Amino acid sequence: GAVVSQHPSRVICKSGTSVKIECRSLDFQATTMFWYRQFPKQSLMLMATSNEGSKATYEQGVEKDKFLINHASLTLSTLTVTSAHPEDSSFYICSAVELAGGPHEQYFGPGTRLTVT
Amino acid sequence: GQNIDQPTEMTATEGAIVQINCTYQTSGFNGLFWYQQHAGEAPTFLSYNVLDGLEEKGRFSSFLSRSKGYSYLLLKELQMKDSASYLCAVMDSNYQLIWGAGTKLIIKP
Numbered sequence: 001g002a003v004v005s006q007h008p009s010r011v012i013c014k015s016g017t018s019v020k021i022e023c024r025s026l027d028f029q030a031t032t033m034f035w036y037r038q039f040p041k042q043s044l045m046l047m048a049t050s051n052e053g054s055k056a057t058y059e060q061g062v063e064k065d066k067f068l069i070n071h072a073s074l075t076l077s078t079l080t081v082t083s084a085h086p087e088d089s090s091f092y093i094c095s096a097v098e099l100a101g102g103p104h105e106q107y108f109g110p111g112t113r114l115t116v117t
Numbered sequence: 118g119q120n121i122d123q124p125t126e127m128t129a130t131e132g133a134i135v136q137i138n139c140t141y142q143t144s145g146f147n148g149l150f151w152y153q154q155h156a157g158e159a160p161t162f163l164s165y166n167v168l169d170g171l172e173e174k175g176r177f178s179s180f181l182s183r184s185k186g187y188s189y190l191l192l193k194e195l196q197m198k199d200s201a202s203y204l205c206a207v208m209d210s211n212y213q214l215i216w217g218a219g220t221k222l223i224i225k226p
Binding site for chain 1: 162214218219
């Protein structure tokens with residue numbers, strides 16, 4: 001089956017630093033990747049939609065200059081949290097839609113736990 | 118606005134059956150998903166319904182009524198490992214997933 005990986009799985013960083021999270025589709029090409037954030041005991045919140053070769057579309061309330069998304073290839077999207085603050089501590093999850101699949105063929109990565117101290 | 122409603126928490130007994138309901142109001146409809154999410158992990162896909170009716174997959178079944186904006190996930194022969202959150206999500210007319218807050222299912226021996 002389709003596999004999506006994320007790296008790192010956990011990261012602890014100091015306030016003010018930047019953190020990059022990678023999302024890779026391992027055995028398929030993904031036209032679209034989604035980035036979600038999930039706070040404890042809450043549902044997933046879509047942050048942005050990333051299409052290969054074009055600018056990401058950010059959801060209302062998500063700062064595009066703080067959360068930089070690059071979808072450079074059909075198998076890789078990166079999310080960079082710039083100047084991280086403790087309130088950015090969260091579980092970040094990416095998902096990828098397979099190029100050859102239908103719109104419902106969305107596969108999730110295992111998530112990245114970010115802790116900002 | 119768009120809205121997905123599901124119970125916050127449910128408790129059931131090992132070996133029993135539990136039904137988790139989900140009602141929705143969205144801008145367009147391109148299918149309804151159920152995901153399972155264990156604590157600290159990403160969601161895993163359980164089912165996808167786009168037509169009315171019941172889809173059965175092993176111990177799990179999912180039902181959809183588009184006219185009523187209603188779905189349920191039915192779990193049979195509950196096992197302790199089924200303790201998790203179950204997320205209902207609807208794909209809207211823009212093919213974006215609208216997520217419910219999830220139902221935390223607690224299984225007791």
